[in-house]
Amino acid sequence: DGGITQSPKYLFRKEGQNVTLSCEQNLNHDAMYWYRQDPGQGLRLIYYSQIVNDFQKGDIAEGYSVSREKKESFPLTVTSAQKNPTAFYLCASSAKLNTEAFFGQGTRLTVV
Amino acid sequence: KQEVTQIPAALSVPEGENLVLNCSFTDSAIYNLQWFRQDPGKGLTSLLLIQSSQREQTSGRLNASLDKSSGRSTLYIAASQPGDSATYLCAVRATNNLFFGTGTRLTVIP
Numbered sequence: 013d014g015g016i017t018q019s020p021k022y023l024f025r026k027e028g029q030n031v032t033l034s035c036e037q038n039l040n041h042d043a044m045y046w047y048r049q050d051p052g053q054g055l056r057l058i059y060y061s062q063i064v065n066d067f068q069k070g071d072i073a074e075g076y077s078v079s080r081e082k083k084e085s086f087p088l089t090v091t092s093a094q095k096n097p098t099a100f101y102l103c104a105s106s107a108k109l110n111t112e113a114f115f116g117q118g119t120r121l122t123v124v
Numbered sequence: 125k126q127e128v129t130q131i132p133a134a135l136s137v138p139e140g141e142n143l144v145l146n147c148s149f150t151d152s153a154i155y156n157l158q159w160f161r162q163d164p165g166k167g168l169t170s171l172l173l174i175q176s177s178q179r180e181q182t183s184g185r186l187n188a189s190l191d192k193s194s195g196r197s198t199l200y201i202a203a204s205q206p207g208d209s210a211t212y213l214c215a216v217r218a219t220n221n222l223f224f225g226t227g228t229r230l231t232v233i234p
Contacts, residue, residue, distance in 0.1 A: 112173045
């Protein structure tokens with residue numbers, strides 16, 4: 013099955029911990045993205061990557077980090093510097109930067 | 125900065141009714157516009173993509189239109205079914221970002 017796989021589905025973080033969210037795609041897409049969704053707000057872009065070993069900050073990058081060592085993978089680390097990390101995180105990919113976007117099933121992160 | 129607005133925020137209709145969801149955006153310099161469906165606690169499913177040079181796209185009971193000059197798009201759903209109940213999101217592609225509206229929550233009553 014072709015698609016985007018995010019794991020885990022649910023994640024709990026203690027105060028002061030870093031956590032990493034996984035995103036893998038087998039669509040052979042060049043571009044990958046991370047979005048954050050909060051109740052009552054539209055999705056907001058955290059980071060995006062046009063190609064392997066390259067990534068750019070989005071609108072709300074503070075407190076987050078990413079890597080793009082392989083075309084298929086774009087993990088997101090939520091660091092302790094992110095003051096309000098509880099949210100629903102969505103990973104997406106597209107063939108090229110401005111083409112149709114496809115999304116994974118999301119990871120819900122909760123700070124406990 | 126691009127702003128995307130979706131009206132209404134919520135809509136309830138009886139099964140079988142035709143309906144229209146609205147999306148407006150402030151900057152007409154877009155590459156394309158995408159409509160998504162989101163079920164509770166799930167990711168986004170792409171429904172239709174309209175390129176900036178196109179006026180409309182159709183897929184089954186769905187038809188999306190785009191008027192770039194006026195900054196508007198509509199999603200028409202024909203003969204609605206209870207399975208259509210979900211939140212529908214509109215997103216416009218500009219520069220390197222997809223700008224999202226907050227969605228319309230649709231409930232189709234059997």
